[in-house]
Amino acid sequence: MNSFFDWQYALQILPDLLRASLNTLGITLIGFVIAIVLGLFLAIGRRSKHYWLSWPTTLVIEFIRSTPLLIQVYFLYYVLPNYGVSMSAMQVGIIGIGVHYACYIAEVYRSGLDAVPRAQWEAVTALNMTPYIAYRNIILPQAFRPILPPLGNYLIAMLKDTPVLSAITVVEIMQQAKNIGSESFRYLEPITMVGLFFLALSIVLAYLVRRLELRLELR
Amino acid sequence: MTSTVSTSSAAFSQFTQLAATAHPHEANAMPLSHSAQPLVSFKDVTKRYGNFTVLDKLNLDVAPGEKVAIIGPSGSGKSTLLRVLMTLEGIDEGQIQVDGESLTHMPGRGGLLVPANDKHIRRVRGKIGMVFQSFNLFPHMTALQNVIEAPVHVLGMKAKEARERAADLLELVGLGTKLEHYPSQLSGGQQQRVAIARALAMRPKVMLFDEVTSALDPELCGEVLNVIRKLGAEHKLTMLMVTHQMGFAREFADRVCFFYKGQIHEQGTPSQIFENPQQERTCAFLSAVKEAN
Numbered sequence: 001m002n003s004f005f006d007w008q009y010a011l012q013i014l015p016d017l018l019r020a021s022l023n024t025l026g027i028t029l030i031g032f033v034i035a036i037v038l039g040l041f042l043a044i045g046r047r048s049k050h051y052w053l054s055w056p057t058t059l060v061i062e063f064i065r066s067t068p069l070l071i072q073v074y075f076l077y078y079v080l081p082n083y084g085v086s087m088s089a090m091q092v093g094i095i096g097i098g099v100h101y102a103c104y105i106a107e108v109y110r111s112g113l114d115a116v117p118r119a120q121w122e123a124v125t126a127l128n129m130t131p132y133i134a135y136r137n138i139i140l141p142q143a144f145r146p147i148l149p150p151l152g153n154y155l156i157a158m159l160k161d162t163p164v165l166s167a168i169t170v171v172e173i174m175q176q177a178k179n180i181g182s183e184s185f186r187y188l189e190p191i192t193m194v195g196l197f198f199l200a201l202s203i204v205l206a207y208l209v210r211r212l213e214l215r216l217e218l219r
Numbered sequence: 220m221t222s223t224v225s226t227s228s229a230a231f232s233q234f235t236q237l238a239a240t241a242h243p244h245e246a247n248a249m250p251l252s253h254s255a256q257p258l259v260s261f262k263d264v265t266k267r268y269g270n271f272t273v274l275d276k277l278n279l280d281v282a283p284g285e286k287v288a289i290i291g292p293s294g295s296g297k298s299t300l301l302r303v304l305m306t307l308e309g310i311d312e313g314q315i316q317v318d319g320e321s322l323t324h325m326p327g328r329g330g331l332l333v334p335a336n337d338k339h340i341r342r343v344r345g346k347i348g349m350v351f352q353s354f355n356l357f358p359h360m361t362a363l364q365n366v367i368e369a370p371v372h373v374l375g376m377k378a379k380e381a382r383e384r385a386a387d388l389l390e391l392v393g394l395g396t397k398l399e400h401y402p403s404q405l406s407g408g409q410q411q412r413v414a415i416a417r418a419l420a421m422r423p424k425v426m427l428f429d430e431v432t433s434a435l436d437p438e439l440c441g442e443v444l445n446v447i448r449k450l451g452a453e454h455k456l457t458m459l460m461v462t463h464q465m466g467f468a469r470e471f472a473d474r475v476c477f478f479y480k481g482q483i484h485e486q487g488t489p490s491q492i493f494e495n496p497q498q499e500r501t502c503a504f505l506s507a508v509k510e511a512n
Contacts, residue, residue, distance in 0.1 A: 119353055125305065127369035129369060142357075
């Protein structure tokens with residue numbers, strides 16, 4: 001107990017922290033899938049030539065990007081139930097963080113789509129392709145490669161934002177560490193371990209993204 | 220005093236213009252009599268960019284199988300003519316017809332013409348193919364994939380059949396050995412020939428060539444022009460080409476149109492335009508081009 005870092009205590013709380021870390025990982029991965037899929041639709045909607053689509057999309061993106069994630073999830077978890085929409089903390093957490101990051105990622109997609117030369121769109125038109133085929137086979141494959149690094153950044157940023165969800169009682173790794181700390185009044189070990197967990201996971205994710213980049217660069 | 224002079228000179232130019240345009244119609248009498256309907260028809264087409272009028276009430280009929288070369292100073296609307304025909308840009312007034320169907324309009328309620336919707340445009344646009352100055356190949360696909368892509372996903376062709384046809388077309392343009400090359404591994408002339416094969420794979424009735432040799436080094440122009448010559452000889456394709464290659468226009472085209480300020484200022488057979496131009500502007504343009512070479 002007197003040592004600076006109590007290894008025995010650390011080992012003892014490890015299983016609880018690991019269990020909670022699965023939540024963190026799950027929230028990040030599911031949230032990221034929501035973010036990259038929804039982000040794509042938002043980006044394409046924002047680029048639409050139809051004002052009835054591009055204006056509302058722009059409004060939504062800018063609104064969500066301009067307000068803190070913490071306020072958004074608070075609203076979803078504590079205010080919406082008053083209007084008959086109630087979800088579990090976990091559901092709110094995943095949807096909240098996914099939608100929040102979708103709006104950032106929509107802007108990343110937009111930069112990627114804007115970087116595809118207009119001439120490619122002209123070729124696509126001259127070959128009479130539908131917008132769906134054009135986006136899927138011609139435009140997105142070209143837009144995707146240059147935006148991989150920023151997408152990787154957002155994946156890691158999102159991972160590190162998951163502790164925000166402890167504010168709405170989601171038991172992710174940070175919330176668990178706080179619970180442990182408040183029981184034993186020792187915060188050093190759990191908080192240090194949480195920090196190391198994020199560090200390790202970020203490095204692994206960055207490495208995986210880098211490998212994906214290299215694979216796509218081959219051509 | 221001055222006003223009388225200007226009116227009389229205007230009348231004179233109008234007369235010479237009529238005289239100049241009378242001949243090409245005679246020249247076209249032959250192909251037109253086979254099928255009375257022009258394949259492409261511009262009717263009073265106007266296109267503006269802000270205050271600038273690029274196409275000014277333009278009229279042009281192209282007969283099936285006809286090869287029309289379009290020449291003129293930059294900014295005269297030559298490329299815009301091809302771009303509005305390919306529907307890369309809309310028009311402000313008038314109508315464009317392709318193969319007897321309006322490209323820009325469709326019958327609406329009560330038989331009135333209304334602006335065409337995407338579905339209608341897509342159907343009519345399928346009859347048109349285009350080759351661009353900067354090739355515009357898909358950089359993430361091989362030559363073969365570039366040619367296969369649209370037939371499979373737009374025409375619904377079977378992959379195997381599309382592959383065989385694409386290989387034939389690439390053979391036709393002299394690239395039978397480059398099927399698996401990516402655009403970045405090909406020279407400009409080779410890329411442009413892939414682009415021609417890609418457009419042909421959609422079986423267009425009209426092919427548009429927009430300054431297709433302008434981005435090429437001089438020694439690579441020949442291989443692209445040879446492919447176009449071959450197409451002209453072997454296929455009954457209708458072609459519209461914007462070109463700065465006067466020699467090629469002269470030898471290849473059935474008709475040459477000189478564009479000036481968004482209108483066809485003078486048109487005729489190549490020999491009429493190049494040997495005996497009637498309009499001052501045409502003469503000035505041709506001598507400027509000659510000097511530049």
